[in-house]
Amino acid sequence: DTGVSQNPRHKITKRGQNVTFRCDPISEHNRLYWYRQTLGQGPEFLTYFQNEAQLEKSRLLSDRFSAERPKGSFSTLEIQRTEQGDSAMYLCASSLNPNTIYFGEGSWLTVV
Amino acid sequence: DAKTTQPPSMDCAEGRAANLPCNHSTISGNEYVYWYRQIHSQGPQYIIHGLKNNETNEMASLIITEDRKSSTLILPHATLRDTAVYYCIVRVQGAQKLVFGQGTRLTINP
Numbered sequence: 001d002t003g004v005s006q007n008p009r010h011k012i013t014k015r016g017q018n019v020t021f022r023c024d025p026i027s028e029h030n031r032l033y034w035y036r037q038t039l040g041q042g043p044e045f046l047t048y049f050q051n052e053a054q055l056e057k058s059r060l061l062s063d064r065f066s067a068e069r070p071k072g073s074f075s076t077l078e079i080q081r082t083e084q085g086d087s088a089m090y091l092c093a094s095s096l097n098p099n100t101i102y103f104g105e106g107s108w109l110t111v112v
Numbered sequence: 113d114a115k116t117t118q119p120p121s122m123d124c125a126e127g128r129a130a131n132l133p134c135n136h137s138t139i140s141g142n143e144y145v146y147w148y149r150q151i152h153s154q155g156p157q158y159i160i161h162g163l164k165n166n167e168t169n170e171m172a173s174l175i176i177t178e179d180r181k182s183s184t185l186i187l188p189h190a191t192l193r194d195t196a197v198y199y200c201i202v203r204v205q206g207a208q209k210l211v212f213g214q215g216t217r218l219t220i221n222p
Contacts, residue, residue, distance in 0.1 A: 004155070033208070042199060042212030043156060056208055091155050098208055099146075103155030 002026060004104035006092050012110045013082055020078045021107045025094030032075050033101065034067055035091040036060065043091055049075060082111045116200045121217040130187040132216050134200030137181040143204050145176060147185045149196040150215070156199065159185065163205075190220045 005024040013019050025032050030051050035043040046065070048056040051072035061067070064082075069075040079086055089106040117135040124130040136145065146161040160167055160174045162183075167174045173186040187194055199215040 031208070035210075042197075042215055043210075045209035045211070048208045058209075093155070098206060099144075099161055100158050101210065103157070106153075106155050 004092055004094050004102055006090075006104040006107045008107060009105065010108045010110075012112060015084060015111055016081055018078065018080045019082055019109060020076050021090050021092075021109075023075045023077070023092030023094075023104060025073070025075070025092070026102055029094035029096055029102075030072065031095045031098070031101075032069055033093040033095075034075070034077050035093065035103075037089045037091060037106070038087075046077075046090075079109070082109075084111045087111045116202055116213055118198075118200050118213065118216045120214065121219070123219050123221055124187075124190050126192060126220050126222050127189055130190040130194065130218060130220070132185040132187075132198050132200075132218060133182065134185070135182045136200070136202045139180050139202050140204070143202045145174065145180075145183050146201045146203060146210065147172070147174065148199045148201065148210070148212075149194075150199070151193075151196040156212075159198075192220050192222065194218065195220045 007022045032049040034046040037043040046058050046061050047067050049069040052069050064080045067077045087110050089108050091106045093101045093103040095101040144163050147159040148156040150156045160172050162174045176183045197215040197217050199212050201210050
């Protein structure tokens with residue numbers, strides 16, 4: 001499968017714990033995006049990387065959230081001190097151009 | 113980004129054309145119309161986009177009115193696998209983020 005790969009697909013964590021999600025984009029895609037989606041809502045933009053540079057961040061990305069793309073390939077999204085409101089699906093996407101963006105299957109987070 | 117308005121849900125019979133409307137009355141001249149869909153529990157999937165001319169690809173056709181205030185996504189021969197939430201998005205070309213609304217939940221019935 002050469003699509004966007006996300007791991008883990010599901011994560012259950014206790015409130016206050018840290019979690020990290022990994023995204024492997026489509027090979028050679030220089031643009032990488034993170035979105036968050038809660039039940040019944042459309043995805044919400046979190047952040048955007050071009051190569052290793054994080055060029056855009058949403059106000060939704062509080063100081064408990066950090067995203068990195070150290071070598072311009074895979075990316076990680078870390079959530080520190082998780083809260084119940086962080087429960088959502090975290091979507092990663094990649095592209096070569098902004099017109100056609102390819103999304104992964106998402107990583108489901110449940111904070112109990 | 114301009115706001116879009118879509119019906120919350122629609123039904124269509126299998127094998128018929130599904131026509132999904134979208135209003136974007138405040139669209140600017142440099143904003144494109146994009147359509148994505150999301151099948152249950154999967155990530156969104158790009159369908160098609162256009163500026164002012166009608167567009168067609170292997171998945172669908174996009175019809176944009178002359179005043180560009182509305183558009184219609186057409187799935188010519190809907191199948192059960194087309195059941196999904198369809199999102200109409202307007203975005204300035206070159207902008208990075210997509211702003212998703214609530215979309216239209218399309219159900220294809222056998």
